[in-house]
Amino acid sequence: MFSVKTKIIFGGVEEEISNLNLKGNGLLCTGRHHNFEFADLNLYHLKISPEPSVENIYEYFDKIRDLNFDYVLAIGGGSVMDVAKILSVVTKDTKVENLIGSDKVKSRTKTIIAVPTTHGSGSEVTKYAVLKFQNLKQTVVSDFIVPDYALIDENLAMSQPKDLTLYTSIDAFCHNIEAYLSKISDPLTDLNCESGMKFFFDGIDEAMDNKISGRRKMLICSVLGGIAITNLRTNLIHALSHVVGAEKEISHGLANALFLRSYLKFYKDDEKFKNLGKILNVDIIKRTDEIYEKYNLTSFGDVQNKSEHNTKRLSDFVAQSEIKHIAEMTYENKRLLSVMKKKISKVEIERIIGDAM
Numbered sequence: 001m002f003s004v005k006t007k008i009i010f011g012g013v014e015e016e017i018s019n020l021n022l023k024g025n026g027l028l029c030t031g032r033h034h035n036f037e038f039a040d041l042n043l044y045h046l047k048i049s050p051e052p053s054v055e056n057i058y059e060y061f062d063k064i065r066d067l068n069f070d071y072v073l074a075i076g077g078g079s080v081m082d083v084a085k086i087l088s089v090v091t092k093d094t095k096v097e098n099l100i101g102s103d104k105v106k107s108r109t110k111t112i113i114a115v116p117t118t119h120g121s122g123s124e125v126t127k128y129a130v131l132k133f134q135n136l137k138q139t140v141v142s143d144f145i146v147p148d149y150a151l152i153d154e155n156l157a158m159s160q161p162k163d164l165t166l167y168t169s170i171d172a173f174c175h176n177i178e179a180y181l182s183k184i185s186d187p188l189t190d191l192n193c194e195s196g197m198k199f200f201f202d203g204i205d206e207a208m209d210n211k212i213s214g215r216r217k218m219l220i221c222s223v224l225g226g227i228a229i230t231n232l233r234t235n236l237i238h239a240l241s242h243v244v245g246a247e248k249e250i251s252h253g254l255a256n257a258l259f260l261r262s263y264l265k266f267y268k269d270d271e272k273f274k275n276l277g278k279i280l281n282v283d284i285i286k287r288t289d290e291i292y293e294k295y296n297l298t299s300f301g302d303v304q305n306k307s308e309h310n311t312k313r314l315s316d317f318v319a320q321s322e323i324k325h326i327a328e329m330t331y332e333n334k335r336l337l338s339v340m341k342k343k344i345s346k347v348e349i350e351r352i353i354g355d356a357m
């Protein structure tokens with residue numbers, strides 16, 4: 001089944017929010033460095049920190065427990081939107097940790113408007129919110145937290161620094177390729193993902209040059225990736241990054257980026273993957289290698305610029321002795337691994353982690 005539950009609007013954030021004619025009290029969630037003013041709206045402003053935990057949700061809720069809000073307006077990156085989505089369903093009786101897992105949220109009465117300022121998570125259209133809990137990145141999965149509206153304004157993404165631009169864009173690419181290489185994919189999701197990946201390859205250099213055309217392409221890639229994983233789900237890359245990201249305090253986008261090339265190599269002989277290269281008219285592994293080399297992001301030992309200052313690789317964060325443990329923790333994530341098009345063993349996961357070191 002392929003569906004899009006969110007109304008997706010492209011345009012300037014101020015004008016489009018005004019067009020929504022929002023009534024009543026609103027909760028405005030933004031990142032720590034953002035300030036937005038909307039003259040006609042009655043908003044309480046809550047600043048959100050990155051990589052939220054269950055404890056953080058209780059702290060945020062304490063600040064708004066007496067605020068009777070009708071809608072939540074989230075303007076920010078994935079963490080801001082994820083927190084806003086959770087706060088839209090939390091009441092004073094909610095045990096936040098009990099929301100983790102599939103379909104644990106039972107209702108929602110507040111409208112959610114999500115406005116991404118980064119192009120990665122696709123949270124503006126997904127049924128997911130990621131929270132740190134018990135030293136793992138865990139996911140709230142529910143149709144009740146899918147935003148009602150996503151407003152896409154590329155001007156908001158113009159100020160992202162280069163490293164964030166790269167990591168979040170690769171996160172969006174990962175959503176598209178993981179959904180594409182899922183055994184539960186379907187023709188419409190395939191088309192969706194092929195378009196998402198095309199926008200990535202066409203726009204990544206422009207986005208890294210901070211051109212507005214590139215920001216727009218990456219936002220489209222991110223929205224398409226979000227639609228893909230909400231219809232299907234991610235798989236190996238995210239299963240790995242949820243373990244490593246929680247244990248090593250690596251940002252979500254970078255953690256995915258560290259595993260992407262090993263994942264592509266794992267699928268290099270798969271017919272659907274080979275055909276994807278023809279559809280996109282690009283040698284996917286070669287082009288990805290070029291992007292990593294150009295922007296000093298490497299994850300294979302055979303790349304020459306390993307010692308360059310900005311180069312990031314998994315071994316910067318993980319010791320060889322930890323590979324087995326990470327593979328075991330990843331292997332436990334049956335929700336994600338069970339949908340891999342190509343079945344994977346624990347030993348193969350260890351090899352993929354080893355490749356990324």
Ligand SMILES: [Fe+2]
Nearest residue numbers: 121171238252
């Ligand atoms: Fe992601």
